[in-house]
C-alpha cells in the first residue's frame with residue numbers, strides 16, 4: 008500500500024511537472040521544440056546558451072507566462088536560500104547580541120554609577136518642558152514602537168523562545184494577534200514620528216555647544232559634571248536623528264513589505280547609488296526585492312531597538328527627574344539647570360521680556 012506521504016509527493020511532483028511544461032512552452036524554452044527549429048532555447052529572451060537559460064530560471068524569473076500570477080510561475084529562486092541563511096544567521100545573531108548586550112552594559116553602568124541624581128537636590132519649583140502636543144507625539148511614537156518591537160522580535164526569535172514556553176496553540180494565537188498589531192500600529196508609529204519631527208527638529212540642529220557636551224561625556228560618568236546644553240543636549244540630538252532617519256527607513260521598507268511587489272524600492276535606490284559610482288544590480292526580481300526589504304527592515308529595526316533601550320534607561324530609572332518631562336510636562340528647576348542650563352536661561356529671558364512688554 009502506498010503511504011500518504013508517497014502519494015503526496017507524487018501529486019506535488021505531477022503538479023510541478025505540469026507547471027514546468029507549461030512554463031517552458033510559454034518561455035519559448037522548450038528545448039526539443041526550439042532545437043528542431045534550429046533555435047537556442049530562450050533565445051527570444053536574449054538567452055544564448057543553456058547556462059544563461061538556467062541562470063535566468065534559477066534567479067526567480069518566470070519569462071513570458073500566461074499565468075495571471077507571475078510569482079506563481081517562478082520555479083526556482085536560489086537567492087531564497089541566501090536570504091534565509093542571512094536572516095536566520097548573522098541578522099538574528101548580531102541583533103540578539105546588540106539588544107541583550109546593551110541591557111547587560113546598562114546593568115553594569117547602573118551598578119557602577121547608580122541613579123544620576125539632582126546634585127543640588129530637588130528645588131520644589133518647576134519649569135514647563137513639554138506641552139500636551141509634544142507628549143502626545145512622544146507617547147504615540149514610543150507606545151507603538153514598543154509594541155512593534157515586541158511583535159517584530161517574535162517574528163525573528165519567537166519560535167526559539169516563546170513557542171517552547173507557550174505551546175503551539177497559545178503561540179499561534181499570540182503570533183496572529185501580533186501580526187495584526189504590527190501591521191496596523193505601524194501607521195501610529197509613522198504619525199508619531201512625523202509629528203515629533205516637525206515639533207522638535209528646530210531644537211536638534213547640531214551646534215558648537217554639542218562638542219563641549221560630548222567632550223565631557225555628557226557628565227554621565229562623573230558626579231557634579233554638567234556640560235552646557237540648550238533644550239536638547241548632544242546625546243539627545245543623536246537619539247533624535249537616529250530615531251528620525253532609522254524610523255523613516257524602517258517605515259519605507261515596512262510599506263514595501265505591507266504592499267508587496269509594488270514599490271521596486273531597492274531597484275530605485277540602487278539606481279540612485281549607481282549614479283554616484285556604485286555598481287549595484289537594478290534588474291531585481293520581485294522576490295529579490297522582498298527579501299532585501301525584509302533584511303533591511305530587520306537590520307535597521309534591531310539597531311534602533313538597541314539605541315532605544317539606552318534611551319528608555321536614561322529617561323526613566325537611570326536619571327532622577329527625567330521622566331517628569333514626558334509625564335506632567337514640568338521638570339524640577341534644579342534638574343533643568345543641571346542638564347539644560349542654557350535652555351533655562353533662554354526660557355527665563357523670554358519670560359522677562361514678555362513681562363517687560365505685556366501685550367496690549
Ligand code: HEM
Nearest residue numbers: 148149152153243246247250315319322323329330332333
Ligand atoms: C517607553 C519608554 C520611554 C521612556 C520612559 C521615554 C522617556 C523620554 C523622556 C523622559 C524624554 C524627555 C527627555 C528630556 O526631557 O530631555 C524623551 C524624549 C524623547 N524620546 Fe522617549 N521614552 C521612551 C520611549 C521612546 C521611544 C520608543 C522612542 C522612539 C522610538 C522615543 C523617542 C524619543 C525622542 C526622539 C525624544 C527627544 C530626544 C531625546 O530626549 O532623546 N522614546 N523620552
